[in-house]
Amino acid sequence: QVQEGLLDRAADFPLLANPVHGKTLHYLDNGATTQKPASVIEAERVFYERSNANIHRGVHWLSQHATDLYEIARESVRGLLNARLANEIVFTRGTTEAINLVAASWGRANLKAGDEILLTWLEHHSNIVPWQLLCEQTGAVLRVAPMTESGEVDLDAFRALLNERTRLAAFTHVSNALGTVNPVEEMTRMAHEAGALVLIDGAQAVAHQRVDVQALDCDFYVFSGHKLYGPTGIGALYGRKALLDAMPPWQGGGDMILTVAFEGSTYAPAPQRFEAGTPNIAGTVGLAAAIEYVQSVGLDAIARHEQILLDYTQEQLQRLPGIRILGTAAHKAAIVSFMVDGIHPHDLGTILDSEGVAIRAGHHCAMPIMTHFGIPGTARASFALYNSLADVDALVDAIGKAQSLFGIRS
Ligand code: PMP
Secondary structure: OOOHHHHHHHHHOHHHHOOEOOEOOEEOEOOOOOOOOHHHHHHHHHHHHHHOOOOOOOOOHHHHHHHHHHHHHHHHHHHHHOOOOHHHEEEEOOHHHHHHHHHHHHHHHHOOOOOEEEEEOOOOHHHOHHHHHHHHHHOOEEEEEOEOOOOOEOHHHHHHHOOOOEEEEEEEOEOOOOOEEOOHHHHHHHHHHOOOEEEEEOOOOOOOOOOOHHHHOOOEEEEEHHHHOOOOOOEEEEEOHHHHHHOOOOOOOOOOEEEEEOOEEEEOOOOHHHOOOOOOHHHHHHHHHHHHHHHHHOHHHHHHHHHHHHHHHHHHHHHOOOEEEEOOOOOEOOEEEEEEOOEOHHHHHHHHHHOOEEOEEEOOOOHHHHHHHOOOOEEEEEOOOOOOHHHHHHHHHHHHHHHHHOOOOO
16 A cells, blocks of 8 residues: 555645646656656745855855855755765766766876776666766776676676776666666675775665665765756765865866966865856755755655555556566666567657656667667656556556557457
8 A cells, every 4th residue: 555645745746737638647757857846946936036146256145145055955965865074065967967077077087098997787878978988088998797687787797897907886876777776885895895986876766765875885976956856957976075185177167266377276175176167056955955855755755655656567567468577676666667569669658648648768868778678668657756556557557548559459
């Protein structure tokens, strides 16, 4: 039984009340982005109505007030990840920018020809391409740990690929394409034993479970606010203090300097050193409101609720003929990737949309996974705290209709 308390939460999200094609919306594309609670929308509005000014530079009250809000948001992110220090949190546009920051700053300063970066077959493109660019620039080499048929990282292969040349292991916490939850603590331990640093892509994890970077013992952790019920264009990089302190700037401009002269400039300490230019101040305020919202619901309660939705979805889908679920890991987040015999995922997505059911169809920015399974893409339903069993029923009914339309069943 889904906990009643969580079922009520849909009312906190104004968008969910709007019909699509005249039908009740069943929003199951949360892996791409989540809807926003009224408190997040309100926090951004109130910021612009009462607190808007540029930060860190002004002597006037509003500027100091905006600076305070920005730094309070940094403290919220610290709390969310249980980092030791707020200065270990760098604001970025999101996961993609955070990974690019580490690649450009740490990577260019530390990697040389022949060094290795270890990824896994489960990565999103944003945890592949920045490392490929870095390898082109430095002569470092990418290694990729394979995955098993169930869509889990082959841990023996992962361990075997680690060696004294491995400088960094970068892997996802939760796969956006299959839902697999990786044993990131164990993988981090293995990488550290080989002397490599660890970056964890938390884009699909932070909204669904508790994350503790100190317990994980990772060196970098990245996520996007928009997948955590927060605004788009804001996210964060957690980096261990000693590492951030030693890393050079990656973008130059205002706010990241101590002194500027034409002969040369000196740089602010981390995290300001990595936050050149006017940041997304309103976004950080919205993100702080999103963190407060998620914490008030409780990440453990969210995880339990989504597990029920996951089990129910997989059970119901398997009752339909011709359904193949990709990703059968023992430990999964509430993301279900599937194929329906005889219906291309894009056609399925379009028919489901006409029934008010929003899912994603395609390669989910994880083309290597699709290549592995020999398919162009999948249909993906991904859940959030506001989803209910009724959303799953609507999904299953709409798939049944699509099958009838295609003459797969009468
Ligand atoms: N990594 C994973 C696992 C993701 O799911 C996503 C978003 N789909 C990203 C990285 C990229 O996040 P963003 O586009 O917010 O930078």
